[in-house]
Amino acid sequence: MKPTIRKGKFLSTETRITISIMLRSKITIASILLLITIYIVAIAAPLIAPRDPYTINTGALLLPPTKEYPLGTDNLGRDVLSRIIYGARVSVFVPILVVGLIVLIGVPVGLISGYYGGKVDEVIMRITDIVMSFPGVSLAILLAYIAGRGVLSAALALALVGWTSMARVVRGVVMAEKEKDYVAAAKVIGKSDLRIMFEELLPNCYYPILVDAMMRLGTVIIALAGLSFIGVGVQPPEPDWGIIAAEGRKYIFEQPWLAIFPGILIIVTVLAYNMIGDRLRDALDPKLRRELAGVYRAKEEKEKES
């Protein structure tokens, strides 16, 4: 069934049910607030960071946390807190870009694979098999290396590796939907394949895409930081959470916070995305929805009566 859009209401009932289920969980609200805070800090880095993240100060090498340097200084005397704040720009926003690219590649491929089926599907699925037979980020490392070390190559590499599961999710939904009456009806009135895919089938994939994208954000943050950690991502002196940890790794016994603190931020951010993604998946659980839909309907009827 397609979502019914009521006149005079900004959002469809379906969407409002989802939002209401989401907002009933305190953890979800906390996660959303936390992410908003991180975004603001990242955007406003020049205003918030106490010092310049690039200024080398040979008079203040590897200082422990003090009032002047809340998180101490690194091996070049740079303020670690400022570097972490600036580093959030890459570590938080680049993964969003990567997931955007993953959606842009994965969704059309999944639509085509699921809609046409047969040989086209077979070929596309074998390609995803091949891409997925590289363990972890190893293929991304290779691609990023070939494209030249840097954030941009790392981001592109992660997108080129990451589209497969998105394509499979979309393909699965499309295969279940394409036999239904409304698709047949669209064919009868002469809609082109392209329009059927994007106008009829795609709206049914919105939620699975959203859940997958949410979960993917967490893994891409970890992967991107990992690429920087081993040297194919962000290049010095640019800061991101992976490279700050990599630079601090040489001093883990003297100044452990250099490597540990960026990691805590990664965990917190990834945790927030995972919590939201988890709740979103629950919110789309038909059982829970039906319950809440009943509550909604009762409420609306009451409004009508009054």
Next chain:
Amino acid sequence: MKLRYYILRRALLQVVVVFGVLTLVFFATKIIPSNPLAVLLGIEGMQDKALVEQTIKIWKLDRPIWEQYFYYLSNLLRGEFGRSILTRAPVLQDLRVRFPATVELAIFGFLIAMVIAIPAGILSAVYRDSIIDHLSRIFSIVGVSGPEWWWGIILLVVFYFFFGFGGSGRLSPGTPYPPFITGMYLIDSLLIGRFDIFLDALSHITLPAIALGITRSGLTSRLVRSSMLEVLREDYIKTARMKGLRERVVIYRHALRNALIAPVTYMGFLFGSMLGGAIFVETVFNWQGMGLYLVNAIFASDYPAIQGAVILMAIIYSTANLLVDILYAFIDPRVRY
């Protein structure tokens, strides 16, 4: 479909995948806009005229692309992965030594993940919505959210720095290397009957294996939990309960065995993700495996080594998946149809 045909079909698919992996790696260097010489030699290597000429000759860069491709394929199929720029040894020879180190780490990490995840998942399902369930779910979601290298650093600081347990590398300095039999120190030391080497190797592998295991146990325990919940709803469990069997017998004898079938399919993926994770854990623990080899190669702009390590990892991983699929077909006849 007969089991034989299933295995045959699955094995053929494996050939296609390995061929695809080799092709993908080759064309990646051609499609991504970059100077192939810069990729092969690094910026510094390009200054050396003799080296440039030699590289063009080795990789046949002056020939048409399809000729390069067939040359590349025939080389790899003969096991000729080229020479590492960094170690100056044939890449395959380097990897032969590194490979057992990574596999040993991955297997140990796998065992640790299982030891944590299976009981956690079962308890979580049996005592659903209790405090145990909540704790185990929090642990699993936090475990998944942390990068492997971060867990590695934490473990190294806490256990090595404060308690002197384990440490960098595969053995303590001064401990003699066991002779190369399998390449896995835990096994080799036992084979020659040197218990002291075994204990030293064991203390060194524990921390990196935990770092690998923590992140994977989260995913696994969730899977065991949901699988167990599903099984506990089945009719045969109700029957067992109605027969008056004790709850422990119902859970351990009837439910558990069935609940662990589904996670088996996931084992291949798990092993592969450990090979991937080993890249980071080996870097932190200076573990001389394939992952560290790859990272060192990146810093040295050593393309033959990078290419060899990545291809070998993909082949190991897809072979592990092949074995798991076949194993699963034995356990659960339904997949064959």
